[in-house]
Amino acid sequence: MTWTWFHRLGSPPYIYRLAGRLTPWFGWIAAILLLGALFDGLVIAPPDYQQGDGFRIMYVHVPAAWLSLMIYTWMAVAAAVGLIWRIKVAHAVAAACAPIGASFTAVALATGMLFGKPMWGTYWVWDPRLTSELLLLFLYLGYMGLRASFDDLQRADRASAVLAIVGVVNVPIVKYSVVWWNSLHQGSSLSLTGKDTIATPMLIPLLVSMLGFTLYFAAILLLRLRGEILRRERSANWIREALSS
Amino acid sequence: MTHFLHMGGYAAFVWPSYGLTLLAVVLNIVWARSLLARSRMEARRRLAIQGERQ
Numbered sequence: 001m002t003w004t005w006f007h008r009l010g011s012p013p014y015i016y017r018l019a020g021r022l023t024p025w026f027g028w029i030a031a032i033l034l035l036g037a038l039f040d041g042l043v044i045a046p047p048d049y050q051q052g053d054g055f056r057i058m059y060v061h062v063p064a065a066w067l068s069l070m071i072y073t074w075m076a077v078a079a080a081v082g083l084i085w086r087i088k089v090a091h092a093v094a095a096a097c098a099p100i101g102a103s104f105t106a107v108a109l110a111t112g113m114l115f116g117k118p119m120w121g122t123y124w125v126w127d128p129r130l131t132s133e134l135l136l137l138f139l140y141l142g143y144m145g146l147r148a149s150f151d152d153l154q155r156a157d158r159a160s161a162v163l164a165i166v167g168v169v170n171v172p173i174v175k176y177s178v179v180w181w182n183s184l185h186q187g188s189s190l191s192l193t194g195k196d197t198i199a200t201p202m203l204i205p206l207l208v209s210m211l212g213f214t215l216y217f218a219a220i221l222l223l224r225l226r227g228e229i230l231r232r233e234r235s236a237n238w239i240r241e242a243l244s245s
Numbered sequence: 246m247t248h249f250l251h252m253g254g255y256a257a258f259v260w261p262s263y264g265l266t267l268l269a270v271v272l273n274i275v276w277a278r279s280l281l282a283r284s285r286m287e288a289r290r291r292l293a294i295q296g297e298r299q
Contacts, residue, residue, distance in 0.1 A: 034270075042263075043249070053253035060266040100273055107269045111262040118258050216270065223277040227284035236295050239288045 010087045012229045013238040019222040019229075026219035033212030041205035048202070057115045059205055062189075063213040065108040068136055069171050071101030071217060075143070076168035079161035088232050089225075091157035094164060095147065096224035100217060102140035109133055120184055128177035129185035136174055139167040153232060 008014045041059035048055035075097035082090035112130065113123040124130065143163050150156035178187045189198040189206075196203055233239055252259045 038263075047253055052255060054255035054258060056252070056255075056259050057262045060262050064266060064269075099276060103269045103273060107266050110265050114258045114262045114265075118255055220273045220277045223274075224280055227277070227280035230281075230284040230288045233288070234291075236292055239292060243285060243288060243292075 010085075010089055012089055012092075012233055013242065015089050016226055016229050016242050019226050023219050023222045026215045026222065030212050030215035030219055033208050034216065037205045037209035037212055041209060045202050045205050051119060054115070054118050055202070057111055059209050061108060061111040061115055062206060063210045064104045064111060065133070066210055067213055067217055068101060068105035068108045068133065069174060070214070071097050071104065072136060072140070072164075072168065072171055074221075075101060076164045076171075079164040082157060083161040083165070088157075089229065091161065092225055092228035092232060093221070094161060095157070096221050096228045098140055098144050098147070100220050100224070102137065102144065104213075104217075105133065105137040105140055109137060125184055127184045128181040129174065129183050132170060132174040132177050135170055139163075139170060143167070 037059060041056055045056070047053045075094045078090045078093035078097065081087055082094060109130075112133070116125075117123050143160050146163055147156045147160045150159065177183060178185050187197075189203075190196055198206070230239070230242065233242075250256060250260075
């Protein structure tokens with residue numbers, strides 16, 4: 001077995017070029033899926049028998065919450081890889097994840113509040129799911145604040161990586177909070193192992209929306225990643241090459 | 246159309262949710278592009294400084 005592919009993944013010029021080539025693909029496929037999900041979710045899917053048309057908030061709320069957790073996990077794994085094997089590209093991935101994750105955590109919280117008001121009668125309760133998601137936002141903001149407090153990029157990478165890794169314990173807490181504690185928040189409608197507790201015409205736009213947002217994240221991540229890689233690069237030759245292409 | 250915009254009485258919650266999400270989607274594109282543009286500019290500046298030294 002050869003490890004060349006693994007070494008290439010750690011090579012800044014290779015990743016810079018690859019990211020540039022992949023971004024439009026992810027971006028355009030995401031745009032098509034999201035427009036499809038938007039139409040399907042707002043127009044085609046029938047109103048819920050309990051929540052009426054209010055349930056349509058789900059099509060933005062659930063993907064945003066999904067991104068908030070998935071991006072944090074990516075960030076922590078990338079930070080750990082960067083810390084353990086001292087791979088610059090991995091640190092660049094972690095740094096690129098944070099602002100995207102923070103913004104979608106804020107969207108998950110805000111759309112959740114707009115969902116909670118008509119369904120629960122309140123914008124906010126200190127419920128395990130809501131509280132741990134708020135903590136997730138603070139972890140992202142803390143990570144970004146910590147990075148910003150260093151002038152030296154390498155030291156920022158290493159210090160913030162520790163915070164990202166420690167904070168990852170909050171991810172399963174958010175995910176399973178509705179199972180572990182008695183929560184006002186409803187349980188998951190999607191299941192990989194069991195039966196989904198959602199009707200098919202309502203499920204399809206949700207899955208398309210989640211896939212669309214995931215690919216959208218990939219496109220934004222790759223765009224940011226190129227910026228982060230350039231910031232870390234000191235070798236004149238490949239910078240010249242990268243800027244000319 | 247009015248019926249659609251009314252969202253079965255949930256308009257005040259549905260449309261702000263979609264609006265905020267759209268805002269995040271657009272802002273992330275703008276932020277990412279500006280980060281890349283800024284990094285390119287700084288890289289060019291570094292190249293220029295290295296060129297002067299040689």
